[in-house]
Each structure stands twice: as C-alpha cells, then as structure tokens.
Amino acid sequence: MSEVIAKTKAAKATTVILGKLTTAQKNEALMIMADALMADHDGIIAANAEDLARGRDNGTSPALLDRIKLTPDRIAGIAEGIRQIVALPDPVGEVLESGHRPNGLFIEKRRVPIGVVGIIYEARPNVTVDAAALCLKTGNAVVLRGGSAALSSNRYIVNVLRQALTHSAMPADALQLIEDASRSSVDEMLKLNGLLDVIIPRGGASLIQNVVQNATVPVIETGAGICHTFVDETADAGMATAIAVNAKAQRPSVCNSMETLLVHRAFAVRHLASLADAMRAASVELRGCGTTLELIGEAKVATDEDFATEYNDYILNVRVVDSLDEAIDHIRRFGTMHSECIVTENADHAERFMQDVDAAAVYHNASTRFTDGFEFGYGAEIGISTQKLHVRGPMGLPALTSTKYRVLGNGQIRT
Amino acid sequence: MSEVIAKTKAAKATTVILGKLTTAQKNEALMIMADALMADHDGIIAANAEDLARGRDNGTSPALLDRIKLTPDRIAGIAEGIRQIVALPDPVGEVLESGHRPNGLFIEKRRVPIGVVGIIYEARPNVTVDAAALCLKTGNAVVLRGGSAALSSNRYIVNVLRQALTHSAMPADALQLIEDASRSSVDEMLKLNGLLDVIIPRGGASLIQNVVQNATVPVIETGAGICHTFVDETADAGMATAIAVNAKAQRPSVCNSMETLLVHRAFAVRHLASLADAMRAASVELRGCGTTLELIGEAKVATDEDFATEYNDYILNVRVVDSLDEAIDHIRRFGTMHSECIVTENADHAERFMQDVDAAAVYHNASTRFTDGFEFGYGAEIGISTQKLHVRGPMGLPALTSTKYRVLGNGQIRT
Structure with missing residues (x-):
C-alpha cells in the first residue's frame, strides 16, 4: 500500500471519533498543539534550517527562502493563530433547518464535518499548522501534502502536533503529512474518491490548475485573482x-x-x-x-x-x-x-x-x-474560493462542514 | 465551432439578463411555457411517437418505452409541475448574511444564480421540462443533453418552450438542447470549464460515474443509493x-x-x-x-x-x-x-x-x-446529492444558487 493510501485510510478511520468530539475536546486538543509548538521551537527552527540550507544549495530565490523561514516570532505567531481558532464558534452540530412534516416526521438538517480534507500546497510551513487547526476544529481529518522545499520543517512540525494529540481526546491519526515529495503522490491524491472527501489546493496558478484539471475527487478551487x-x-x-x-x-x-x-x-x-x-x-x-x-x-x-x-x-x-x-x-x-x-x-x-x-x-x-476571512469577520480562513459551488469568497470554519438530515419517525411509510 | 460550444456560449451570453429578472418576470415566463406545452400536446405526442417507434424497432425494453412514453395526462402532469415551481419562493436575491465591519464597510452575502447549468440525463422527456423550469426559475441558463432514445420528443418540447420564451422577458437562448446524441458531445461538456458552471448528471450508475470520473467542470453527484x-x-x-x-x-x-x-x-x-x-x-x-x-x-x-x-x-x-x-x-x-x-x-x-x-x-x-425534495417540503427537486459539497440530500431551488458578497464602502483601504 502506498504512503498516500495508507495515511489517508488511517485518517478516514478517525472520522467517526472526530465527528463525536465536543467543542471543548477539540479546543483542548488545539491548545495542546499550540503549547507543543511553543515548547519545541528550537527543534522546529533546527529542522527549518535544513530546508533553508537545502534551498540555498539549490539556488532558491531569496523571496521563497523568506517564506519558508521560521523564527521564534513567526512560530509564536503560528501558535497564536491556533489559539484564535480555538476562540471561534464551532459550526459542527448547528441546526440549519428543522420542522415537522404533515405526516409527523421530524426532519432536522445539521452541520457535520466533511470527513477527510486533502490540502495540496506549496512551501509555507505556516499553512501546515493553519490548515491542520482549521480542519481539526471542524472535526475533519486532514491529509497534508506540502511542497518539498519545506519538507523538513513540515515533517518536524507534524510530528510535534501528532505527539501533542496523543495527550488529547483527538486521535493523532486525524492529522497526516504525505512525505513523498514526488509528483506521483499528488496524482494519487487527486483520484482518491471514496477516501478523500475534498481537496483544497493552495498555491500558484499552475498548482491549482493541475488539481482542477486532474482531480476526480471534488475540489474547492481557490486563489486565482485577476x-x-x-x-x-x-x-x-x-x-x-x-x-x-x-x-x-x-x-x-x-x-x-x-x-x-x-x-x-x-x-x-x-x-x-x-x-x-x-x-x-x-x-x-x-x-x-x-x-x-x-x-x-x-x-x-x-x-x-x-x-x-x-x-x-x-x-x-x-x-x-x-x-x-x-x-x-x-x-x-x-x-x-x-x-x-x-x-x-x-x-x-x-x-x-x-x-x-x-x-x-x-x-x-x-x-x-x-476580500479575506479576517477582514470579513470570520476570524480565520482556509482560502478564498473562486468557484460557485459549496462556498464562494473567503472560507471560514462553516465552509469546512457539510450537512446531514436527521429524520425521526414513529413508523411512517410512504404511500 | 461545435454544437456544444456554440449553444453553451449562447446560453452564457444570457446570464447577465437572467440574473436581473424579477421573480414576477421569471414566473410569467414559466407560466407561458406551461401553457405552450398544453396547447401543443398533439405535436408533442406525434414527436414522442417517433421515439417510441424507433425504440420498438431497436428492441427497447417495454419498461424503458413506458418511461419515454408521453400521453395527454402525462403532458398535463408535466405542465402542472411547472406551475408548482412557479408557486415556490424564489431564492435569488435572498440576503444570507449582512453587517457593518468596524472600519465602516457594509458586507452583504446575497444568493445569485450559479450561471450555466449542464444537465446530462437519460431517456425521460419529463426531465427535460422539469430541469429547464428549475434552472430558469433560479435565473440560471441551462444546457440539456438528454438520451438519444427520447431525442425527437426532447427536440420538439424544447422548440415549444423556446418559442414560448420569445413571448416573455426571458431570453430563449437561456434554454439549450444538445441534439448531438454521440458520446463526444458529453465528453465535450465535461471539459467546458469557464462556460459551464456545474454539471448535474441524472441517471444510472454508469452515466453518473462517467461524469464524475471525467469532468473537469464541477459536478454535483446524484442518485447512487445502496x-x-x-x-x-x-x-x-x-x-x-x-x-x-x-x-x-x-x-x-x-x-x-x-x-x-x-x-x-x-x-x-x-x-x-x-x-x-x-x-x-x-x-x-x-x-x-x-x-x-x-x-x-x-x-x-x-x-x-x-x-x-x-x-x-x-x-x-x-x-x-x-x-x-x-x-x-x-x-x-x-x-x-x-x-x-x-x-x-x-x-x-x-x-x-x-x-x-x-x-x-x-x-x-x-x-x-x-428522502425526496417533495417529501422534505422543498416543493421541487432537481436530484438528490450524494456528495458532501455544496448540497447534500434532496436539492430544492436554493441548491441551484451560489452567493455573491456585496461590499459597500466610502473609501476604505487596507492597512
């Protein structure tokens, strides 16, 4: 079994537990994650130094190196970002519609997690934490596939976060990082219907177009802005x-x-x-x-x-x-x-x-x-949707949920 | 230019007008459509007889022939279906969220039409009318690609409806039927990003899987039910x-x-x-x-x-x-x-x-x-979504809309 399939299956296996966690349990897990990042910032910076050294050797542009670079201040900012997500209302469980039908059925439409969210992105290690926190807050499992330029940082950070989750009610397997930096791991994710519920690409136009053109998994297109x-x-x-x-x-x-x-x-x-x-x-x-x-x-x-x-x-x-x-x-x-x-x-x-x-x-x-989740008052943002289905514009926490109809009867049959 | 591209472009060109029609204008157009179907039911039945004769010659099963068959009663039922859609509230223009930001910006999220909806379906002529009426009620243009077994019926019905629209404020080009019954017309629709905003497949498992596996246009998956x-x-x-x-x-x-x-x-x-x-x-x-x-x-x-x-x-x-x-x-x-x-x-x-x-x-x-749009109280249904994005479960009129953020300022710039 490939890394992509094994890790996505492991993520999917956690979704029943994730869907049942209370807001308090999810918030506690996120706080433990934030604390763990702060506690291990020396290790993170050492791992990040590997990415920077490899980037310099490969002739990576100074602008990109600056995006990859982590400092104590930036790590503190990333941890603070998690705490801000903790402070936001949890959309899961919200009742969007409800009522009795003439035949006595009670039908309720509730927000539920989407399931397993795949994020395909480029070289910013802050996206690793940010996307993980947003998905976990909404009870989703998340499979991250970041760019190779930040692989050492991402690997270290995800290990810290998964280790942190073992001290919480949230299963560590809900958070997965694909370490295979080859294009084939992306191609594999794009076709994982039945295991991945949605893919959100974050990055430049060519990354996004590759996802849109080749995915059979539903995609939320983001970011192209002329x-x-x-x-x-x-x-x-x-x-x-x-x-x-x-x-x-x-x-x-x-x-x-x-x-x-x-x-x-x-x-x-x-x-x-x-x-x-x-x-x-x-x-x-x-x-x-x-x-x-x-x-x-x-x-x-x-x-x-x-x-x-x-x-x-x-x-x-x-x-x-x-x-x-x-x-x-x-x-x-x-x-x-x-x-x-x-x-x-x-x-x-x-x-x-x-x-x-x-x-x-x-x-x-x-x-x-x-046009930004924070400026629109959503408090957080997983991207800006430029498509017209599911969500359009800045995507806050509710954009990371789906719905489920709950129908309560006392023996109703259809005539 | 192929039939698919020419007709989809013609449909897209009407979307600005469609988005501005009032509910009264749209309802009037739908009533004219319903009346036109009733007025021309002899012609419809004659066209339908061609499909039935061709089907019998080709050895089509009696069950399928029965689904294709139109009678005066069935045509009256189809016209009545349009009138029921007229009676439903129009979701377009509904304000879903609104408020002032601390910097004085007023941000409003309004429902808008999706744009151009493609429907790929099999051999029921009633779907032709039903899908057209639902899409037009929500201010969408619609490109229909029905099965070849009902092509004569569909062609006649769509001509009747388009002719009816010339007596309304709604442009006739908002309603298009692809008459190319070869597989290549479907393949072409599946890749029409930028012209088609969404494809909704309606039919059996193989039709739906073909659309899901090959479309680059966003798809709303419907219907598979174990x-x-x-x-x-x-x-x-x-x-x-x-x-x-x-x-x-x-x-x-x-x-x-x-x-x-x-x-x-x-x-x-x-x-x-x-x-x-x-x-x-x-x-x-x-x-x-x-x-x-x-x-x-x-x-x-x-x-x-x-x-x-x-x-x-x-x-x-x-x-x-x-x-x-x-x-x-x-x-x-x-x-x-x-x-x-x-x-x-x-x-x-x-x-x-x-x-x-x-x-x-x-x-x-x-x-x-x-699990049905009528039983759930939505009054109409374009399908039942089995996916988790955009809409899940019975899809009424609001499922055929997207949103637009309207931001009103007095010179705000970002700092």
Whole structure:
C-alpha cells in the first residue's frame, strides 16, 4: 500500500471519533498543539534550517527562502493563530433547518464535518499548522501534502502536533503529512474518491490548475485573482487614487490585489497623470492602452496577454474605457470572478456594476484587498474560493462542514 | 465551432439578463411555457411517437418505452409541475448574511444564480421540462443533453418552450438542447470549464460515474443509493415489517429504496420468518447470509457483490448481525451515503446510529423512501446529492444558487 493510501485510510478511520468530539475536546486538543509548538521551537527552527540550507544549495530565490523561514516570532505567531481558532464558534452540530412534516416526521438538517480534507500546497510551513487547526476544529481529518522545499520543517512540525494529540481526546491519526515529495503522490491524491472527501489546493496558478484539471475527487478551487478596479467618470479623485494604490501596492503578492485599473475617459483626462505618479511613487511599473500612454507618458504597452496575467507583483495594467459597459465587458473577458471594484459617486452605476459583474466579491468605493476571512469577520480562513459551488469568497470554519438530515419517525411509510 | 460550444456560449451570453429578472418576470415566463406545452400536446405526442417507434424497432425494453412514453395526462402532469415551481419562493436575491465591519464597510452575502447549468440525463422527456423550469426559475441558463432514445420528443418540447420564451422577458437562448446524441458531445461538456458552471448528471450508475470520473467542470453527484434498514433487537415487529416492505417494494426503481436489510440476531430468531413472508408477498426475491437462510428457508446466498449492488428491483439482501456496531460497519463498507435507517425502541441505539452513520439522511423509525425534495417540503427537486459539497440530500431551488458578497464602502483601504 502506498504512503498516500495508507495515511489517508488511517485518517478516514478517525472520522467517526472526530465527528463525536465536543467543542471543548477539540479546543483542548488545539491548545495542546499550540503549547507543543511553543515548547519545541528550537527543534522546529533546527529542522527549518535544513530546508533553508537545502534551498540555498539549490539556488532558491531569496523571496521563497523568506517564506519558508521560521523564527521564534513567526512560530509564536503560528501558535497564536491556533489559539484564535480555538476562540471561534464551532459550526459542527448547528441546526440549519428543522420542522415537522404533515405526516409527523421530524426532519432536522445539521452541520457535520466533511470527513477527510486533502490540502495540496506549496512551501509555507505556516499553512501546515493553519490548515491542520482549521480542519481539526471542524472535526475533519486532514491529509497534508506540502511542497518539498519545506519538507523538513513540515515533517518536524507534524510530528510535534501528532505527539501533542496523543495527550488529547483527538486521535493523532486525524492529522497526516504525505512525505513523498514526488509528483506521483499528488496524482494519487487527486483520484482518491471514496477516501478523500475534498481537496483544497493552495498555491500558484499552475498548482491549482493541475488539481482542477486532474482531480476526480471534488475540489474547492481557490486563489486565482485577476482583480480590477474601475474608476468611473464621477469618482472622487483622492478616493480613487487611494483605493487604486492600496489595491495594487499594499501587498501585490496576494490574490485580492489589483492587476488592471480601468479608468473612464472623462476621469482619465483630468486625473490619470497624477494617479500614475502615485503608482510610480509606490514602485509600480505601468503598462497601458494607447490612450493611457498618451496621458501618462513613459510606460509599456499592455497587451491582451498582460490583461490575462495575474502578476502578483508591482506591475499594473491601465486601460481607458468610454463607458461603464465597456469596463464590465473587460472584466467579463479577463476577470477570474474573484474581487472587482467600482469607484463612483453615481449610485445607478454602482448598482449596475454590483449586479452585472459576476464575482465572489463586488465592491463600491473600497479596496479589493478586503476580500479575506479576517477582514470579513470570520476570524480565520482556509482560502478564498473562486468557484460557485459549496462556498464562494473567503472560507471560514462553516465552509469546512457539510450537512446531514436527521429524520425521526414513529413508523411512517410512504404511500 | 461545435454544437456544444456554440449553444453553451449562447446560453452564457444570457446570464447577465437572467440574473436581473424579477421573480414576477421569471414566473410569467414559466407560466407561458406551461401553457405552450398544453396547447401543443398533439405535436408533442406525434414527436414522442417517433421515439417510441424507433425504440420498438431497436428492441427497447417495454419498461424503458413506458418511461419515454408521453400521453395527454402525462403532458398535463408535466405542465402542472411547472406551475408548482412557479408557486415556490424564489431564492435569488435572498440576503444570507449582512453587517457593518468596524472600519465602516457594509458586507452583504446575497444568493445569485450559479450561471450555466449542464444537465446530462437519460431517456425521460419529463426531465427535460422539469430541469429547464428549475434552472430558469433560479435565473440560471441551462444546457440539456438528454438520451438519444427520447431525442425527437426532447427536440420538439424544447422548440415549444423556446418559442414560448420569445413571448416573455426571458431570453430563449437561456434554454439549450444538445441534439448531438454521440458520446463526444458529453465528453465535450465535461471539459467546458469557464462556460459551464456545474454539471448535474441524472441517471444510472454508469452515466453518473462517467461524469464524475471525467469532468473537469464541477459536478454535483446524484442518485447512487445502496440504502440499508437496520432492525434492532428492540424494534417493534409490526413497524419494522411495514417500514422494511415499504423501503424495498413501494417503488424499487428509485435511489432511496432499500437494497439490504440488516437484522439483529435476537429480532431475527423471533420475527425474520414472518418479515420474509411479507417481502415475498410483495414480490420481493430474497438473498441472505447463512443465518438468514437457516431462518427463512428457500433463498439465494447474498455475496459481497450483492451487498455492493444497487438492484433498483424487487430483490433484497438480508443479513443477520450480532450488534449495532456490526450493522454500522456493514453500512460503512457497502453504503453510498444516501439514506440509512434504524428501527429500534432503544433511544441510545438510535442516537448512536444517527450520529455514527455518515449519510445524507439518517432515519429513526421511518422508511428511507422519504428522502425526496417533495417529501422534505422543498416543493421541487432537481436530484438528490450524494456528495458532501455544496448540497447534500434532496436539492430544492436554493441548491441551484451560489452567493455573491456585496461590499459597500466610502473609501476604505487596507492597512
């Protein structure tokens, strides 16, 4: 039996116990996990040093090395993240609907864990802990398959967490790490119907597309974000500039940052030059349509390929449009249905945009950077769904549950 | 451009209009559809006669021919089904969550249509109308791919419905029928990411498995039902017999009927013989474990293959077990997480069963035949989901919607 099948079966065997744990038992297990991470931070940092040394030898980029790197502060932050999940309400057991039918049946729809959740991700060891804590809090078993660049860290951390669970009511086998770093372990997970209930990919576009295109297990697609901000004719110039610079440059590497700014021609002729200056002051490289280049001077031409690219970087496409409809058409063509914003003082235009643009989150006069479980008030986030089934947008704890109908009768038969 | 791509693109182009239709506009369109079916029932019956003649020439079974057959009464029933959908509340636009964040953002989560729904089904022309009406009521465009055995009927009916829509606010292109009856049209639909938002397969196990195994478009899996009834030691003999016979024989061809009866040994020695007689009186062929055969006499041996088979027929496996745990283990091994029942007077056993069995619907002292959108009070049903994401169990109108977050600000940027 392969590692993937053996560990997923072991995880699945714990689901009956997990589904019955009380909130107090789950929270106690999570607190023990957090304490164990803090207690063993020297060991974690030593394991992490192996990943960093191997990365340097392999020529890994400094940016990626920084994402892999763990420090005492970062470990404390990760442990604190677990404690924040402890403080959140437990959705499992919640009664979503209930009532008597005319024939006397009592039907109740209750939240239950999904079962076994597979997480396929890249090189951030914090995802290992974060995903584990979110899944376990919701009574799910979890099978983690992280990137090879953080394997030593992940292996050490998961050993610490599993050891911690032996001091709790939660079975240690509910938490599994796939150590086979070859592509075949991912391929195997994608086809494990009947053992894995869902796979959530977290990472770059190619990782996510590989999962979506090849999985037969149900997938929750996350993260692809080609987000737009449309600055309408009547937009307040100061607000538009602040929102646009924030959406692009406050943290360009994340999925809710803006990739393309659409500007109404009437606004552009008056204010685009100063908006471009503000972008340049924030280190943003600009690419523009013909009109944009006339108005702002020095910049590269934005091609259709650029409009279809999620830069995740200090690069911005700018396109001048003649109308709200042209802006909506552009978004329909190039958007990934993640987060889209209109800046306008025209209430009718705002409503048209909010209604007609098909995206997980549509904004009027605020930065797309707010699409986030914490900012939406969910207290935690396992990802941002860009699909329309099961869950759309920021995914808090309820997104990690399914439902079960409980039907109580006294002998009812169907006629 | 293939028929599938051309028609799906035409459907997708209507989604912006569909999403903005009022409930009154959608209901008016549905009423016009119902009236048009009634007005043209001679034409429908003539088209249906072509399918029936072709079927008889091809040696189609009488049972299948009966499913394909349309009569004035059946057409009236189909039209009445549309009117019942008109009477149901429209879930689109419902506000599921809303509130202000500390930074002043107002965030609202509203139900919206899913977009373009693909339905892949077999030979019942009533599904054509039913699926169309459910999808259009929820503001979705729909691409239907029915079985070739009912192609003449489906083509005629869809023409009638599309013609009817030209007299309404709903664009006729929202309703599409794929007439290419080859397997390649199904294969093409399964990969139409970006054009189709979800595929719902309706039909037998092989149709559903083909969709699940090969689709890259998100799928809502429906229908596979190996359902069990466990008769516990303390069950009331009369109730247990009535529930078991109903679950098996009231309509064996559907997914919520029982395939295997599990009986506690203490109940079996006293009552299994008479329960078996009641089954035989209902024309049910019995297959049993060794103990069963000793207790009830004449019957075939039930193999593991039998326990893993959805008969959809007047055939029942019977297995005697020594405990509740053994019954739950059997269900875990052979069940399809559809509908599972315990008949018992022991409240602790009932609660254990309801908690530990992982299924869309778990029953205490009632027939599994109640797992159904109408019986659950949803007024309509597009299928019964046997998966755990998006929707589980009977799928009413809300199951055909997604959500959109609407965020209203006054210049908020993220810090």
